[in-house]
Amino acid sequence: MRIERVKGELKSLRRSVEMIDPSVQSSVKEILSDVKQRGDEAVSQYTKTFDGADLSSFFVTEEEKQAAYEHVNKDVLRAIRQAAENIREYHARQLEQTWMMTKDDGTILGQKITPLDSVGVYVPGGTAVYPSTILMNVIPAQVAKVERIVMVSPPNAEGKLHPAVLVTAHELGVKDIYKAGGAQAVAALAYGTKTLEPVDKIVGPGNVFVAAAKREVFGHVDIDMIAGPSEIVVLCDDSANPSYVAADLLSQAEHDERASAIAVTTSNALAENIRDEVERQLQQLPREAIARRSIESYGAVYVAETLAEAVEVVNQLAPEHLEVMTKDPYLLLGKIKHAGAIFLGEYSAESVGDYFAGTNHVLPTNGTARFSSPLNVSDFTKKSSIISYSKQALDQNGPLIASFAREEGLEAHARAVEIRTKEGEV
Structure with a gap:
C-alpha cells in the first residue's frame, strides 16, 4: 500500500466515472x-x-x-x-x-x-x-x-x-x-x-x-443509480487505532479488485502503521487475492500537513463511505461537504451501516456524492405541484404574467390570462 504526501491539484485524487465497455x-x-x-x-x-x-x-x-x-x-x-x-x-x-x-x-x-x-x-x-x-x-x-x-x-x-x-x-x-x-x-x-x-x-x-x-x-x-466499485476513505489523526483503520479499509477492498480503500491522515507514523497493518491483516483474509489487487491498484494513505487540508482531500474525493477517527470527530462534521455516509468515531465501523444501524447502504460512488444522496424514501415517491389561483390574484398579477409571456414570444400564453381578466373583457 503506497504512502503519498498531499500536494498539487487535489482533484487528481478523485476517481473518474467508469465507462461501460x-x-x-x-x-x-x-x-x-x-x-x-x-x-x-x-x-x-x-x-x-x-x-x-x-x-x-x-x-x-x-x-x-x-x-x-x-x-x-x-x-x-x-x-x-x-x-x-x-x-x-x-x-x-x-x-x-x-x-x-x-x-x-x-x-x-x-x-x-x-x-x-x-x-x-x-x-x-x-x-x-x-x-x-x-x-x-x-x-x-x-x-x-x-x-x-x-x-x-x-x-x-x-x-x-x-x-x-x-x-x-x-x-x-x-x-x-x-x-x-x-x-x-x-x-x-x-x-x-x-x-x-x-x-x-x-x-x-x-x-x-x-x-x-x-x-x-x-x-x-x-x-436508482449506476453504481461503481465500492469506496472507503478513513480520515484519521494520531489518536486513531491503525488496526481499526486497516480492518475497515480491507472491508471494502474485499468486495472487488476495483474497490478503492484510502486513508487520509496528518501523522507520518500512523501512515506507516496503517500500511504495515493492512499487509498483516491481508494475509489472514479468505478473499486475500481480491483485496490485495484492490489495495495495490486503488489503495493509498495520503499524508496531509494539517487536519484542514485532510478534510479538503476528503471533500475532493467525495467518497461513498467516510469514517472519521479523530480526537473529536463531531468537530469536523460541519466541514465535511461530500460523502455518501459519514461514520463518526472508532466504534462506527462501516460494516455497521452496511447491515444493521438503519441508514441505507445504497450510496453514491465515483465521486458522485458531490451531487447525489443515499437511496431514501423520496426515491420511491414523486411530487406534483398544486396551484389554485383566485380571481383577485389573477386580476392583480395578470398584466405581469402577460408581459412575461410576450417577452418570450408566446402570445397565446398572454391571451389565456387576459381573457380571464379585465384586460381581456370586450
Whole structure:
C-alpha cells in the first residue's frame, strides 16, 4: 500500500466515472430488444444460457419461501429481523407529507406527494448472496407506500434462490419474486412479459451487464443509480487505532479488485502503521487475492500537513463511505461537504451501516456524492405541484404574467390570462 504526501491539484485524487465497455453495451442492447419482442421465451432462454437453469415457471412459490427457513441460521434470522426494524425506523423519518398554503389574495399553492405505483428490486445471485440488498431497497419503498414491489434474482443451476434471500423477502412481505437475473431481468421489469407486468422504477445493484441494462432502459423507467466499485476513505489523526483503520479499509477492498480503500491522515507514523497493518491483516483474509489487487491498484494513505487540508482531500474525493477517527470527530462534521455516509468515531465501523444501524447502504460512488444522496424514501415517491389561483390574484398579477409571456414570444400564453381578466373583457 503506497504512502503519498498531499500536494498539487487535489482533484487528481478523485476517481473518474467508469465507462461501460462498448461490447457489453452492444450485447445488452440485443438482450433488451429480444426480451421486448419475445418476452418470457427470451428470458427463459437467457436464464438457461447464463445461469444453467431450465425453468418451467419463473415465480417463487410460497412453499419455497417456507422451506428456506430450514436452511437459515437462527442468529442470521434474528439479525435480519432486527436490521429490518432499525432500517424501517430510520426511513420512517424521511417520509414527506403533502402540504398546501393559502395566501392573502386567495391563492392556494401546495405540493402533493404520491408513491410510485410499482418498483422492481434487483438482487444479485449466484456466488453473490446479499440479503441486505433486499432490506435496503424494499423497506424505503414500503415506507413510501409503493403498491407493488417485485423482486428479481438469478437462480442457481437447480433453479433455486439462496435461502437467506428468500427468507429476507418473506420477512418483509414481498410476494412477487421472479427467478431471473442479468440484462434479461432488467428488460422484463422495464418492458413487461406475459407473466411479469412492467414496473415504474428499477433499483438494486448488479454486475456490469445489469448496470448497462439499467442505463439503457432509463427514460422508459426510472432507476436508482449506476453504481461503481465500492469506496472507503478513513480520515484519521494520531489518536486513531491503525488496526481499526486497516480492518475497515480491507472491508471494502474485499468486495472487488476495483474497490478503492484510502486513508487520509496528518501523522507520518500512523501512515506507516496503517500500511504495515493492512499487509498483516491481508494475509489472514479468505478473499486475500481480491483485496490485495484492490489495495495495490486503488489503495493509498495520503499524508496531509494539517487536519484542514485532510478534510479538503476528503471533500475532493467525495467518497461513498467516510469514517472519521479523530480526537473529536463531531468537530469536523460541519466541514465535511461530500460523502455518501459519514461514520463518526472508532466504534462506527462501516460494516455497521452496511447491515444493521438503519441508514441505507445504497450510496453514491465515483465521486458522485458531490451531487447525489443515499437511496431514501423520496426515491420511491414523486411530487406534483398544486396551484389554485383566485380571481383577485389573477386580476392583480395578470398584466405581469402577460408581459412575461410576450417577452418570450408566446402570445397565446398572454391571451389565456387576459381573457380571464379585465384586460381581456370586450
